[in-house]
Amino acid sequence: MSEISFAEALNAAMRDSMRENPDVVVYGEDVGQLGGVFRVTDGLTAEFGEQRCFDTPIAESGIVGTAIGMAMHGARPVVEMQFDAFAYPAFEQVVSHAAKLRNRTRGSVTLPLVIRIPYGGAVGAVEHHSDSSEGYYAHTPGLTVVTPATVADAYSMLRASIAHPDPVVFLEPKRLYRSTATMSLPVTTEELDRAVVRREGRDVTLLCYGPTVDTALATADAAMADGYDVEVVDLRSLTPFDDATVTASVRKTGRAVVTHEAPSFAGYGAEVAARVTEHCFHYLEAPVLRVAGYDAPYPPPLLERYYLPTVDRLRTALSRLQWESQWTENDPSPLRVAAAAPHAANQDSGVVA
Amino acid sequence: MDLRQLLANQLSRVWRYSWTLLGDEAHIQDMKRNTATSGVTVPPALEPLRLVDSQGGRVSTPPLPVPELDTLGALHRAMVIGRRFDRQASALARQGRLAVYPSSFGQEACQVGGVLALAEQDWLFPTYRDTVSLVTRGVDPVQALTLLRGDWHSGYDAHAHRCAPQCTPLATNASHAVGLTYAARQKRHQASVPAQASTAPSNSADPAEVEADTAALVLMGDGATSEGDAHEAYNFAAMWNAPVVFLIQNNQWAISVPVRKQSRAPTLAHKAMGYGIRGLHVDGNDAAAVYAAVSQALTEARAGEGPTIIEARTYRMDPHTNADAPQRYREPSDVERWQNHDPIDRLESLLRAEGQLDDAGRADLDATAEKLATRVREHMAQPDELDPNEILAHTYTHPSAMLREQQANLAAEIGEARA
Numbered sequence: 001m002s003e004i005s006f007a008e009a010l011n012a013a014m015r016d017s018m019r020e021n022p023d024v025v026v027y028g029e030d031v032g033q034l035g036g037v038f039r040v041t042d043g044l045t046a047e048f049g050e051q052r053c054f055d056t057p058i059a060e061s062g063i064v065g066t067a068i069g070m071a072m073h074g075a076r077p078v079v080e081m082q083f084d085a086f087a088y089p090a091f092e093q094v095v096s097h098a099a100k101l102r103n104r105t106r107g108s109v110t111l112p113l114v115i116r117i118p119y120g121g122a123v124g125a126v127e128h129h130s131d132s133s134e135g136y137y138a139h140t141p142g143l144t145v146v147t148p149a150t151v152a153d154a155y156s157m158l159r160a161s162i163a164h165p166d167p168v169v170f171l172e173p174k175r176l177y178r179s180t181a182t183m184s185l186p187v188t189t190e191e192l193d194r195a196v197v198r199r200e201g202r203d204v205t206l207l208c209y210g211p212t213v214d215t216a217l218a219t220a221d222a223a224m225a226d227g228y229d230v231e232v233v234d235l236r237s238l239t240p241f242d243d244a245t246v247t248a249s250v251r252k253t254g255r256a257v258v259t260h261e262a263p264s265f266a267g268y269g270a271e272v273a274a275r276v277t278e279h280c281f282h283y284l285e286a287p288v289l290r291v292a293g294y295d296a297p298y299p300p301p302l303l304e305r306y307y308l309p310t311v312d313r314l315r316t317a318l319s320r321l322q323w324e325s326q327w328t329e330n331d332p333s334p335l336r337v338a339a340a341a342p343h344a345a346n347q348d349s350g351v352v353a
Numbered sequence: 354m355d356l357r358q359l360l361a362n363q364l365s366r367v368w369r370y371s372w373t374l375l376g377d378e379a380h381i382q383d384m385k386r387n388t389a390t391s392g393v394t395v396p397p398a399l400e401p402l403r404l405v406d407s408q409g410g411r412v413s414t415p416p417l418p419v420p421e422l423d424t425l426g427a428l429h430r431a432m433v434i435g436r437r438f439d440r441q442a443s444a445l446a447r448q449g450r451l452a453v454y455p456s457s458f459g460q461e462a463c464q465v466g467g468v469l470a471l472a473e474q475d476w477l478f479p480t481y482r483d484t485v486s487l488v489t490r491g492v493d494p495v496q497a498l499t500l501l502r503g504d505w506h507s508g509y510d511a512h513a514h515r516c517a518p519q520c521t522p523l524a525t526n527a528s529h530a531v532g533l534t535y536a537a538r539q540k541r542h543q544a545s546v547p548a549q550a551s552t553a554p555s556n557s558a559d560p561a562e563v564e565a566d567t568a569a570l571v572l573m574g575d576g577a578t579s580e581g582d583a584h585e586a587y588n589f590a591a592m593w594n595a596p597v598v599f600l601i602q603n604n605q606w607a608i609s610v611p612v613r614k615q616s617r618a619p620t621l622a623h624k625a626m627g628y629g630i631r632g633l634h635v636d637g638n639d640a641a642a643v644y645a646a647v648s649q650a651l652t653e654a655r656a657g658e659g660p661t662i663i664e665a666r667t668y669r670m671d672p673h674t675n676a677d678a679p680q681r682y683r684e685p686s687d688v689e690r691w692q693n694h695d696p697i698d699r700l701e702s703l704l705r706a707e708g709q710l711d712d713a714g715r716a717d718l719d720a721t722a723e724k725l726a727t728r729v730r731e732h733m734a735q736p737d738e739l740d741p742n743e744i745l746a747h748t749y750t751h752p753s754a755m756l757r758e759q760q761a762n763l764a765a766e767i768g769e770a771r772a
Binding site for chain 1: 529
C-alpha cells in the first residue's frame with residue numbers, strides 16, 4: 001500500500017500494458033522526454049525506448065490518423081491529445097475513420113486504439129483548456145467513451161481500454177490528476193462498461209461521472225442536513241450506457257438528478273434524463289433534473305467557480321424536486337418497494353442487462 | 354562568369370551567412386543535417402518527367418529507369434482492362450444501377466502505373482476515384498463496386514488485398530498509411546529483438562509478414578493537397594522516415610475548381626521541398642513514367658530513405674461524377690486537347706512499333722476486358738441480396754445491451770414486413 005496519484009495510476013496502467021504487450025505504443029505531443037504536460041507518461045520513453053513512447057509534431061489529426069493506420073496493422077496505439085479543445089483538429093479522424101472503420105469493413109478491420117483526452121475545468125486554466133467535450137464523442141456510434149473518477153479506476157479502466165478491441169475515447173478529468181488514494185497496484189475494478197453505485201441512498205439518485213463525482217459525493221453528505229438520503233451513481237462508461245445499474249437505482253429512489261460540467265443544452269445529461277424517464281417513468285416521483293455548466297463558452301479561470309456545478313447548486317436542485325408524493329413512508333409506492341428488493345431490476349425492468 | 358553562375362554564388366554566400374544569423378550552433382547543425390539528408394536541394398522538374406511521348410516514341414534521354422518491355426505490356430494490358438471496367442461502371446451509373454460513379458477515364462496510367470509498382474506485401478490506400486486501382490490490385494470488380502453501388506461502404510477484404518477501404522474524406526487516408534508502415538516496422542523490430550517476458554498473445558501476424566519490407570502507396574487528388582490532413586501526413590512521413598509514396602493524381606479539377614485555384618506552388622510536387630523529402634513531377638498519362646517513378650520511390654523507401662511525393666499530371670476527361678455538369682465550368686475544347694495525350698494510345702503505339710502488340714493481340718485483350726465488363730453488367734442486373742440487419746451488426750466487436758435491443762427491434766420490424 002502506498003499513496004498513489006490519479007496521474008501515477010494512469011502512468012502505471014500504460015507501463016504495465018507496455019510490459020505485457022509489445023504491440024502497445026504511446027505517443028503524442030510532449031509525452032516523451034517531458035513525460036507529458038501532466039506527467040502522465042513520465043518515464044515510459046526511458047523504460048521502453050523512443051520506438052514505443054515518443055514525441056510527435058504538434059498535429060492532432062496526424063496523431064490520430066497515424067494511430068488508425070497502426071491499429072489496422074496490429075499495433076495498439078495509445079495517443080494523447082494534450083487538452084480537450086486541442087483534440088478538435090483530430091475530430092474528422094475520430095468521427096469519420098476511427099469510429100467507422102470496423103463498420104465500413106463489415107468487422108474485418110478492427111481498431112484497438114485509445115485516445116486519451118484530459119478534459120474539464122476547475123484547474124484555473126485559460127481558454128481552450130477546460131472544455132467538456134464528452135458529448136461529441138458519446139454521440140458518435142462506434143466509439144467507446146469512458147471516464148474514471150477514482151485512482152483505482154484510472155488504473156483499471158485504462159488497462160481495460162488498452163485491451164479493448166475497439167477505439168476508446170478515454171477522458172481524464174484534469175482536476176483529478178493530483179488526487180491520491182492509498183492503495184496498491186495492479187488493481188482490477190468493475191467491468192469497463194458498468195456504472196457503479198458510489199454511495200447508497202433511499203431518496204434520490206445523483207448521476208455523475210468523472211469530474212463531478214466528488215462534487216456529487218460532497219452533495220450527498222451535505223444533503224443529509226436537508227433530510228435527503230442521496231444515492232450517488234458514477235456512470236464511468238458514457239458509451240455504452242449502463243441502463244441496468246442506473247435503472248435499478250432510480251426505480252429504488254424514485255428521483256434522479258444528473259450533473260456534468262458540459263453545457264446543459266443537448267448535453268450528455270439530456271440523454272441520461274431521457275433514458276431514465278423511458279425506463280423508470282412509473283417509478284418517478286419528480287421530473288429528472290440536470291445540473292450542468294451554463295450554455296455559454298467556458299469562462300475565464302477567475303470566473304469558473306460561477307460556471308461549474310457546485311454542491312450548493314446540486315442541493316438547490318435536490319430541494320426543487322417534487323417531494324410531495326402521494327405515497328408516504330407508512331404507505332409507500334408498491335412499485336418502489338418492489339424495486340428496492342434485491343435483484344428487482346433484473347426481474348421486470350424491461351432492460352436488457 | 355556568366356550571370357547564372359554569379360547568382361548561384363551569391364545565393365550560396367547568402368545561404369551560408371543566413372546560418373550564422375539564424376541561430377546557435379545546434380540549430381546550424383540541425384539545418385546542415387536536414388539539408389544533407391533531405392531531397393530539398395533538388396526541386397521537381399517543371400516539365401513533367403516522361404519516358405514515352407504522346408506519339409508513343411521513347412524519349413532520347415530517359416530521366417528515370419525505363420521499365421522492361423514485358424512491364425510495358427502489363428501496364429498496357431491493365432489500362433485496357435481498367436478503362437473497359439471504368440466505361441462499364443459509368444454506363445451502369447447512367448442507368449441508375451450504381452448510386453454514383455466517379456470516373457477515372459483518362460487517368461489509367463496513374464492508377465495502373467502506381468499499383469503495378471507495388472510488391473505483394475505493400476499496402477494501397479485508394480480514394481473513391483480509384484476503383485480502377487482496386488481492379489488492378491486484384492480486387493474482384495463486383496466487390497470493388499460495393500461502395501458505389503450502395504450495398505455497403507466497402508466490399509473487399511482489406512487485409513487479403515492489402516488495400517484499405519476507398520477513402521472519401523479528402524487526404525484523410527494519407528496518415529493511415531504512415532501509421533501502418535510504422536506498425537510494420539515495429540513488427541520487424543519485434544521479430545529481430547525477442548520480446549522480454551511477454552506472456553500475452555500478440556496481434557502480430559505470421560513471421561513471413563513480420564520480415565517483409567512493407568511500404569505503402571497513397572493515392573490522392575490535386576484538391577486533396579489543399580487539405581490540412583495532407584500536410585500533417587507529409588510531415589509525419591518525413592519525421593518518421595516512413596516508407597510511403599504519396600501519388601498525387603493532378604487531374605486538374607477538384608469538382609469544378611481548377612488546380613490554379615488550389616495552389617500557387619510551381620508544381621504540387623514542390624510541396625515536398627518544404628517537408629525535406631523528395632518530390633517528383635511526372636507525366637501522368639505516361640504509364641511507364643508513373644511506374645518508374647513509383648518503383649524508384651518504393652525502392653528508396655525500402656532502403657530507408659523515406660517518403661516521396663509524386664505529382665502525376667493528368668486530366669479528368671469525364672465529369673466529376675455522373676451527377677456533375679462540367680459545361681458550367683470548362684470548355685469541351687480542353688477535353689479534346691487532352692485526347693491527344695491518351696495514355697493507352699501512347700503505350701499501344703510504342704508496343705506496336707516495337708513488335709510487342711498486333712491486331713490479334715489487341716483483340717484478345719479486348720475480349721478479356723469485355724468478359725470482365727459482361728460479368729460486372731450481369732451481376733449488376735440482378736437485385737443484390739442485402740440484409741438490413743447488417744446496419745447494426747458491425748459497429749462494435751461486443752455490441753452493448755442498447756444496441757442488442759435495437760438489433761432485436763429491427764429484426765422484428767423486418768420480420769413483420771416480410772410476413
